[in-house]
Amino acid sequence: MHPINSEIRKAPDDDLRRSILVTSRELLVREGYSSLSMRKIARSIGYSATSIYLHFKSKDQLVHALxxxxxxxxxxxxxxxxxxxxxxxxxxxxxxxxxxxxxxxxxxxxxxxxxxxxxxxxxxxxxxxxxxxxxxxxxxxxxxxxxxxxxxxxxxxxxxxxxxxxxxxxxxxxxxxxxxxxxxxxxxxxxxxxxxxxxxxxxxxxxxxxxxx
Amino acid sequence: MHPINSEIRKAPDDDLRRSILVTSRELLVREGYSSLSMRKIARSIGYSATSIYLHFKSKDQLVHALxxxxxxxxxxxxxxxxxxxxxxxxxxxxxxxxxxxxxxxxxxxxxxxxxxxxxxxxxxxxxxxxxxxxxxxxxxxxxxxxxxxxxxxxxxxxxxxxxxxxxxxxxxxxxxxxxxxxxxxxxxxxxxxxxxxxxxxxxxxxxxxxxxx
Amino acid sequence: MHPINSEIRKAPDDDLRRSILVTSRELLVREGYSSLSMRKIARSIGYSATSIYLHFKSKDQLVHALxxxxxxxxxxxxxxxxxxxxxxxxxxxxxxxxxxxxxxxxxxxxxxxxxxxxxxxxxxxxxxxxxxxxxxxxxxxxxxxxxxxxxxxxxxxxxxxxxxxxxxxxxxxxxxxxxxxxxxxxxxxxxxxxxxxxxxxxxxxxxxxxxxx
Amino acid sequence: MHPINSEIRKAPDDDLRRSILVTSRELLVREGYSSLSMRKIARSIGYSATSIYLHFKSKDQLVHALxxxxxxxxxxxxxxxxxxxxxxxxxxxxxxxxxxxxxxxxxxxxxxxxxxxxxxxxxxxxxxxxxxxxxxxxxxxxxxxxxxxxxxxxxxxxxxxxxxxxxxxxxxxxxxxxxxxxxxxxxxxxxxxxxxxxxxxxxxxxxxxxxxx
DNA sequence: TATGAATGAGCGTTCATTCAT
DNA sequence: GATGAATGAACGCTCATTCAT
Incomplete structure (x- = not known):
C-alpha cells in the first residue's frame, strides 16, 4: 500500500495527461457522463482528439484512471x-x-x-x-x-x-x-x-x- | 369528414406505450442512462424505432413520462x-x-x-x-x-x-x-x-x- | 380542349381534396418544396396522413395534380x-x-x-x-x-x-x-x-x- | 506540446474540400436541392459521410460555402x-x-x-x-x-x-x-x-x- | 370516408477509434 | 509527442407509404 510516486514521472508527458484528467472531471460535472466525449475533452484542452490516445488507450481506460x-x-x-x-x-x-x-x-x-x-x-x-x-x-x-x-x-x-x-x-x-x-x-x-x-x-x-x- | 379525435383512444394502443415504458426502465437498470437509445428500446420490444414516436414525441418526452x-x-x-x-x-x-x-x-x-x-x-x-x-x-x-x-x-x-x-x-x-x-x-x-x-x-x-x- | 368540369364531382369527397391542394400550396410558399411533407399537409388540415392517400396515390401524384x-x-x-x-x-x-x-x-x-x-x-x-x-x-x-x-x-x-x-x-x-x-x-x-x-x-x-x- | 495550428494547412487537405464542393454542385444540378444529402455527396466522391464534417461543420455551412x-x-x-x-x-x-x-x-x-x-x-x-x-x-x-x-x-x-x-x-x-x-x-x-x-x-x-x- | 398502427429507408450529426506521418 | 485524415457504427428523428379496420 504505497501512495502514487508521482514525482518519478517524466514531466513533459505528464502535463497533458493531467490536463486531460482535470478537464474530464470538469466536463463530467458540467455536462454529465452521457455527454462526455473524447472530442470534447480534446477541444477543451486545445489538443487533437488523437493526442488523448497517447496517454489513455481508450475512453474506458481514461475513466478507469479517473x-x-x-x-x-x-x-x-x-x-x-x-x-x-x-x-x-x-x-x-x-x-x-x-x-x-x-x-x-x-x-x-x-x-x-x-x-x-x-x-x-x-x-x-x-x-x-x-x-x-x-x-x-x-x-x-x-x-x-x-x-x-x-x-x-x-x-x-x-x-x-x-x-x-x-x-x-x-x-x-x-x-x-x-x-x-x-x-x-x-x-x-x-x-x-x-x-x-x-x-x-x-x-x-x-x-x-x-x-x- | 371528421378530424382526428385523439381522446377517445382505447387499450390496444396503450399496450405498446406500456411496453416502451417498462422496457425503458429495464434498460435503464441494466445498462444505465448513457446507453439508453430509442433504437435499443425498439429492438428490445421487437418494434421499429419509428413506432416509439407514435407514443412519444421525442426521447426527452419519453424520459419525462418515466x-x-x-x-x-x-x-x-x-x-x-x-x-x-x-x-x-x-x-x-x-x-x-x-x-x-x-x-x-x-x-x-x-x-x-x-x-x-x-x-x-x-x-x-x-x-x-x-x-x-x-x-x-x-x-x-x-x-x-x-x-x-x-x-x-x-x-x-x-x-x-x-x-x-x-x-x-x-x-x-x-x-x-x-x-x-x-x-x-x-x-x-x-x-x-x-x-x-x-x-x-x-x-x-x-x-x-x-x-x- | 375543354376546361375541367369540376361541378360534376361529388361534393363531400372534393372538399378534402381541395383542402389538401390549397394547403400544399400554402406550405410550398411558406416553407419551400424541400420541407413539404405529407405529414405536414395532413397536420395543417387536421386530417390523418393516411387520408391524403384517399385522394392522391402518392406525393408525386399530388404534385402533379398541383x-x-x-x-x-x-x-x-x-x-x-x-x-x-x-x-x-x-x-x-x-x-x-x-x-x-x-x-x-x-x-x-x-x-x-x-x-x-x-x-x-x-x-x-x-x-x-x-x-x-x-x-x-x-x-x-x-x-x-x-x-x-x-x-x-x-x-x-x-x-x-x-x-x-x-x-x-x-x-x-x-x-x-x-x-x-x-x-x-x-x-x-x-x-x-x-x-x-x-x-x-x-x-x-x-x-x-x-x-x- | 503545441496546440493545434490550423492555419498552416496545405494542399492535400484542400483536395477533398474541393471535391465536396464540386460534387455538391453537380448533384444540385442533377437532382435538385431537396435531394441533396451529405450521404449522397459522400457516396459520390467515394468517402464516408463523416469525412465531409472534417471540412464543413454542417450542411448549412457547406451550402453557405457554395x-x-x-x-x-x-x-x-x-x-x-x-x-x-x-x-x-x-x-x-x-x-x-x-x-x-x-x-x-x-x-x-x-x-x-x-x-x-x-x-x-x-x-x-x-x-x-x-x-x-x-x-x-x-x-x-x-x-x-x-x-x-x-x-x-x-x-x-x-x-x-x-x-x-x-x-x-x-x-x-x-x-x-x-x-x-x-x-x-x-x-x-x-x-x-x-x-x-x-x-x-x-x-x-x-x-x-x-x-x- | 377516414383512421391508427406500423415500418424501412434515409436524414444530419456525433462517437470512439485507427493509422500514416 | 502530436496531428490530420479517415471511418463504421450509432444516435435522434422524419419521411412516404402500406394495411387492416
Missing part, C-alpha cells in the same frame, strides 16, 4: 485521520465523515465517476482497483468493533454500522452534488446536521446519569 | 401513509422510510431516472412536475414540526431534518441499486439498520428509567 | 385574352404579360411548382400535361407571326420572340416570389417597367417622324 | 467589365449581360443555389455575404444613372432599370438551366435575342435617319 485517481485522493484525505492515534473513536468517526463529505464537495467529478455512475458503465473496471476504497470501510468497521468492545459504540454488527454510515454520507453528498436539495437550505447546515445524526446514531450518548450524581 | 410515472407511483405508496391518522409520528416516519426504500428496490428504473440521473441531462424536465415529489418533503417537514411541538421529535429545523432523513434513505437505496455494498451483507439487515438509525436520530428516545423512578 | 391545376388556372386567365378579337397585337401582348405576372403574384404556390422547381423533381410528370402550357407559347408565337406580317412587330423568329418574352416575365415573377429584389423597390413599378420594356422590345415604335411630316 | 464561392466567381467575371474604362455604357451593359448569362450556363450549380433556391431554405445564410452580389446591382444602377445624364440611356429610375435588366437575364438563365425551353430552339440564339432586347430597351436607339437627313 476512478483510480479519485480513490487515491480520497485515501490521502482519510488515511491520516484513521492513523491519528490521538483521536478517540467518536472524534475519529466525525472527522472521517467530514473529510468524506468535503472530498465530495471539492471533487464532484471524482465523486460522480466513483460512486454515482451506473456500474454497468464501469463494469469493466478491474474490481481490484477498488480494494483501497473498500479497505476504508474495513478500517471503519474495525473502529466500530473496538468501540463496541470499549463500550462507546452502540452494539451492532460493526460492518453493517460502517456501511450504513457510509450510505448516510453518500446520501448527502450525492444529493448536494446533483443539486437536488431545496436551494433555500444551507449546505453547511445540512452537512453538519447529517454528520451529527450519523455520529450520534453510532455512539452511546454521554449519560446524563453522570450529571445527576 | 419521471412523471415514477413520481406518481411513489406518491401512491407514500400518500396513504401520510394520511393514516392512526399513526403516531414515529410510526409514520418509520413507515415512510420503509415505503420509500421499498419503492426504490421495486422500481430501480424509476428511481434512477428520478433521483440518480445527472440533473443536466434532465434540465429540460418541467420543474413543476416535481412539485408532487417536493410536496413529500414538505409533508415530512410538517410531521416533524408538529412532533417538535408535542415534544416527541428532537428540536431542530424541521425542513433540515426532513431533508437529511431523505438523504439517508437515498443513500441506502442508491448504493443498493448500484450494487455498491459488499455482497456479503444482507440487504434487509442494511435497510432495517439504516431506517432504525434514521428514525432514532429524529425522535427523543423513550426514557423509561426516568418515568419508572 | 401542376395540372396550376396550368389550368393559368389557361383560364390567358385564354380569354388570346381570344379577345377586339385587341390589337400590342394590346394583346401587353395584357398577356400582365395576366401572367398577376397569376404568379396571386398563386406563388402554383407558380413555384410549375416553373421554379427543379425539373428532376418533376421529371416523372407526364410531359403531355404541359401541352396546354406550351400551347400558350405557340399562340403567342402566332400573334407575333401575324404581327410581323402586318408590320407592327419587329421582324425576328416569332418563336424566339415569344420564348424570350416569356423568359422576361418569368424573370420578374420568380425574383419577386423569391423575395430577391431590394425591398425598397415598389413591386408594381418593377412589374410595369418590365412589361413596358418587354412589349416595347417587340413592337415597332410609333414613329413620330411620320406624324411630324 | 453560395460564397458562387458569388466570388461571379464577381471575378463581372468586376473587370465594370472596371473597363474603355467601354461605353452600352457596350458595358451588353458585356455584363453576356458574362452573367455565361456564368449561369457554366455554373448551373452555383446559379441554382445562389438565385433559384427557395429563400426560406437559405434564411440562415448571413445576409452580409450577399453584399458583394448586391453591389453589382448598385454598380449597374450607377452606370445607368450616368448614362441618363449623358443622354444615352432612356430616362427612368436607374435602380428600377438595373433590377429589371437583372430579372430579364435571370429569366433566360433560369429557364435554360431548368431545361424549360423548347429543345428545338437554339440556346445561343435565345440568349443573343434576350440580351439584344434587354440592351435595346435601356438605351436610346441611334437614329441614323435624323443624321442622314
Amino acid at each position: 476512478i483510480t485517481e479519485g480513490v487515491s485522493v480520497l485515501m490521502k484525505r482519510l488515511r491520516p485521520v484513521f492513523d491519528d492515534v490521538k483521536l478517540n473513536p467518536k472524534e475519529l468517526v466525525r472527522r472521517i465523515c467530514h473529510e468524506y463529505v468535503k472530498f465530495g464537495m471539492n471533487n464532484p467529478g471524482y465523486y460522480e465517476i466513483m460512486y454515482v455512475l451506473h456500474p454497468e458503465t464501469l463494469s469493466r473496471y478491474p474490481e481490484d482497483n477498488y480494494r483501497d476504497a473498500r479497505s476504508l470501510i474495513d478500517r471503519l468497521s474495525s473502529v466500530f468493533e473496538k468501540g463496541i468492545e470499549s463500550g462507546v459504540v452502540i452494539p451492532s454488527d460493526p460492518r453493517v454500522t460502517a456501511n450504513v454510515l457510509w450510505s448516510q454520507m453518500h446520501g448527502v453528498v450525492s444529493l448536494i452534488i446533483a443539486g437536488r436539495f431545496d436551494r433555500a437550505l444551507d449546505r453547511e447546515v445540512l452537512i453538519q446536521d447529517a454528520v451529527d445524526r450519523a455520529v450520534r446514531s453510532c455512539f452511546v450518548s454521554p449519560e446524563p446519569s453522570l450529571d445527576s450524581i | 419521471i412523471t410515472e415514477g413520481v406518481s407511483v411513489l406518491m401512491k405508496r407514500l400518500r396513504p401513509v401520510f394520511d393514516d391518522v392512526k399513526l403516531n409520528p414515529k410510526e409514520l416516519v418509520r413507515r415512510i422510510c420503509h415505503e420509500y426504500v421499498k419503492f426504490g428496490m421495486n422500481n430501480p428504473g424509476y428511481y434512477e431516472i428520478m433521483y440518480v440521473l445527472h440533473p443536466e441531462t434532465l434540465s429540460r424536465y418541467p420543474e413543476d412536475n416535481y412539485r408532487d415529489a417536493r410536496s413529500l418533503i414538505d409533508r415530512l417537514s410538517s410531521v416533524f414540526e408538529k412532533g417538535i411541538e408535542s415534544g416527541v421529535v428532537i428540536p431542530s429545523d424541521p425542513r433540515v431534518t426532513a431533508n437529511v432523513l431523505w438523504s439517508q434513505m437515498h443513500g441506502v437505496v442508491s448504493l443498493i441499486i448500484a450494487g455498491r455494498f459488499d455482497r456479503a451483507l444482507d440487504r434487509e439487515v442494511l435497510i432495517q439498520d439504516a431506517v432504525d438509525r434514521a428514525v432514532r436520530s429524529c425522535f427523543v428516545s423513550p426514557e423509561p428509567s426516568l418515568d419508572s423512578i | 401542376i395540372t391545376e396550376g396550368v389550368s388556372v393559368l389557361m383560364k386567365r390567358l385564354r380569354p385574352v388570346f381570344d379577345d378579337v377586339k385587341l390589337n397585337p400590342k394590346e394583346l401582348v401587353r395584357r398577356i404579360c400582365h395576366e401572367y405576372v398577376k397569376f404568379g403574384m396571386n398563386n406563388p404556390g402554383y407558380y413555384e411548382i410549375m416553373y421554379v422547381l427543379h425539373p428532376e423533381t418533376l421529371s416523372r410528370y407526364p410531359e403531355d400535361n404541359y401541352r396546354d402550357a406550351r400551347s400558350l407559347i405557340d399562340r403567342l408565337s402566332s400573334v407575333f407571326e401575324k404581327g410581323i406580317e402586318s408590320g407592327v412587330v419587329i421582324p425576328s423568329d416569332p418563336r424566339v420572340t415569344a420564348n424570350v418574352l416569356w423568359s422576361q416575365m418569368h424573370g420578374v415573377v420568380s425574383l419577386i416570389i423569391a423575395g430577391r429584389f431590394d425591398r425598397a423597390l415598389d413591386r408594381e413599378v418593377l412589374i410595369q417597367d418590365a412589361v413596358d420594356r418587354a412589349v416595347r422590345s417587340c413592337f415597332v415604335s410609333p414613329e413620330p417622324s411620320l406624324d411630324s411630316i | 453560395i460564397t464561392e458562387g458569388v466570388s466567381v461571379l464577381m471575378k467575371r463581372l468586376r473587370p467589365v465594370f472596371d473597363d474604362v474603355k467601354l461605353n455604357p452600352k457596350e458595358l451593359v451588353r458585356r455584363i449581360c453576356h458574362e452573367y448569362v455565361k456564368f449561369g450556363m457554366n455554373n448551373p450549380g452555383y446559379y441554382e443555389i445562389m438565385y433559384v433556391l427557395h429563400p426560406e431554405t437559405l434564411s440562415r445564410y448571413p445576409e452580409d455575404n450577399y453584399r458583394d452580389a448586391r453591389s453589382l446591382i448598385d454598380r449597374l444602377s450607377s452606370v445607368f444613372e450616368k448614362g441618363i445624364e449623358s443622354g444615352v440611356v432612356i430616362p427612368s429610375d436607374p435602380r428600377v432599370t438595373a433590377n429589371v435588366l437583372w430579372s430579364q437575364m435571370h429569366g433566360v438563365v433560369s429557364l435554360i438551366i431548368a431545361g424549360r425551353f423548347d429543345r428545338a430552339l437554339d440556346r445561343e440564339v435565345l440568349i443573343q435575342d434576350a440580351v439584344d432586347r434587354a440592351v435595346r430597351s435601356c438605351f436610346v436607339s441611334p437614329e441614323p435617319s435624323l443624321d442622314s437627313i
Whole structure:
C-alpha cells in the first residue's frame, strides 16, 4: 500500500495527461457522463482528439484512471485521520465523515465517476482497483468493533454500522452534488446536521446519569 | 369528414406505450442512462424505432413520462401513509422510510431516472412536475414540526431534518441499486439498520428509567 | 380542349381534396418544396396522413395534380385574352404579360411548382400535361407571326420572340416570389417597367417622324 | 506540446474540400436541392459521410460555402467589365449581360443555389455575404444613372432599370438551366435575342435617319 | 370516408477509434 | 509527442407509404 510516486514521472508527458484528467472531471460535472466525449475533452484542452490516445488507450481506460485517481485522493484525505492515534473513536468517526463529505464537495467529478455512475458503465473496471476504497470501510468497521468492545459504540454488527454510515454520507453528498436539495437550505447546515445524526446514531450518548450524581 | 379525435383512444394502443415504458426502465437498470437509445428500446420490444414516436414525441418526452410515472407511483405508496391518522409520528416516519426504500428496490428504473440521473441531462424536465415529489418533503417537514411541538421529535429545523432523513434513505437505496455494498451483507439487515438509525436520530428516545423512578 | 368540369364531382369527397391542394400550396410558399411533407399537409388540415392517400396515390401524384391545376388556372386567365378579337397585337401582348405576372403574384404556390422547381423533381410528370402550357407559347408565337406580317412587330423568329418574352416575365415573377429584389423597390413599378420594356422590345415604335411630316 | 495550428494547412487537405464542393454542385444540378444529402455527396466522391464534417461543420455551412464561392466567381467575371474604362455604357451593359448569362450556363450549380433556391431554405445564410452580389446591382444602377445624364440611356429610375435588366437575364438563365425551353430552339440564339432586347430597351436607339437627313 | 398502427429507408450529426506521418 | 485524415457504427428523428379496420 504505497501512495502514487508521482514525482518519478517524466514531466513533459505528464502535463497533458493531467490536463486531460482535470478537464474530464470538469466536463463530467458540467455536462454529465452521457455527454462526455473524447472530442470534447480534446477541444477543451486545445489538443487533437488523437493526442488523448497517447496517454489513455481508450475512453474506458481514461475513466478507469479517473476512478483510480479519485480513490487515491480520497485515501490521502482519510488515511491520516484513521492513523491519528490521538483521536478517540467518536472524534475519529466525525472527522472521517467530514473529510468524506468535503472530498465530495471539492471533487464532484471524482465523486460522480466513483460512486454515482451506473456500474454497468464501469463494469469493466478491474474490481481490484477498488480494494483501497473498500479497505476504508474495513478500517471503519474495525473502529466500530473496538468501540463496541470499549463500550462507546452502540452494539451492532460493526460492518453493517460502517456501511450504513457510509450510505448516510453518500446520501448527502450525492444529493448536494446533483443539486437536488431545496436551494433555500444551507449546505453547511445540512452537512453538519447529517454528520451529527450519523455520529450520534453510532455512539452511546454521554449519560446524563453522570450529571445527576 | 371528421378530424382526428385523439381522446377517445382505447387499450390496444396503450399496450405498446406500456411496453416502451417498462422496457425503458429495464434498460435503464441494466445498462444505465448513457446507453439508453430509442433504437435499443425498439429492438428490445421487437418494434421499429419509428413506432416509439407514435407514443412519444421525442426521447426527452419519453424520459419525462418515466419521471412523471415514477413520481406518481411513489406518491401512491407514500400518500396513504401520510394520511393514516392512526399513526403516531414515529410510526409514520418509520413507515415512510420503509415505503420509500421499498419503492426504490421495486422500481430501480424509476428511481434512477428520478433521483440518480445527472440533473443536466434532465434540465429540460418541467420543474413543476416535481412539485408532487417536493410536496413529500414538505409533508415530512410538517410531521416533524408538529412532533417538535408535542415534544416527541428532537428540536431542530424541521425542513433540515426532513431533508437529511431523505438523504439517508437515498443513500441506502442508491448504493443498493448500484450494487455498491459488499455482497456479503444482507440487504434487509442494511435497510432495517439504516431506517432504525434514521428514525432514532429524529425522535427523543423513550426514557423509561426516568418515568419508572 | 375543354376546361375541367369540376361541378360534376361529388361534393363531400372534393372538399378534402381541395383542402389538401390549397394547403400544399400554402406550405410550398411558406416553407419551400424541400420541407413539404405529407405529414405536414395532413397536420395543417387536421386530417390523418393516411387520408391524403384517399385522394392522391402518392406525393408525386399530388404534385402533379398541383401542376395540372396550376396550368389550368393559368389557361383560364390567358385564354380569354388570346381570344379577345377586339385587341390589337400590342394590346394583346401587353395584357398577356400582365395576366401572367398577376397569376404568379396571386398563386406563388402554383407558380413555384410549375416553373421554379427543379425539373428532376418533376421529371416523372407526364410531359403531355404541359401541352396546354406550351400551347400558350405557340399562340403567342402566332400573334407575333401575324404581327410581323402586318408590320407592327419587329421582324425576328416569332418563336424566339415569344420564348424570350416569356423568359422576361418569368424573370420578374420568380425574383419577386423569391423575395430577391431590394425591398425598397415598389413591386408594381418593377412589374410595369418590365412589361413596358418587354412589349416595347417587340413592337415597332410609333414613329413620330411620320406624324411630324 | 503545441496546440493545434490550423492555419498552416496545405494542399492535400484542400483536395477533398474541393471535391465536396464540386460534387455538391453537380448533384444540385442533377437532382435538385431537396435531394441533396451529405450521404449522397459522400457516396459520390467515394468517402464516408463523416469525412465531409472534417471540412464543413454542417450542411448549412457547406451550402453557405457554395453560395460564397458562387458569388466570388461571379464577381471575378463581372468586376473587370465594370472596371473597363474603355467601354461605353452600352457596350458595358451588353458585356455584363453576356458574362452573367455565361456564368449561369457554366455554373448551373452555383446559379441554382445562389438565385433559384427557395429563400426560406437559405434564411440562415448571413445576409452580409450577399453584399458583394448586391453591389453589382448598385454598380449597374450607377452606370445607368450616368448614362441618363449623358443622354444615352432612356430616362427612368436607374435602380428600377438595373433590377429589371437583372430579372430579364435571370429569366433566360433560369429557364435554360431548368431545361424549360423548347429543345428545338437554339440556346445561343435565345440568349443573343434576350440580351439584344434587354440592351435595346435601356438605351436610346441611334437614329441614323435624323443624321442622314 | 377516414383512421391508427406500423415500418424501412434515409436524414444530419456525433462517437470512439485507427493509422500514416 | 502530436496531428490530420479517415471511418463504421450509432444516435435522434422524419419521411412516404402500406394495411387492416
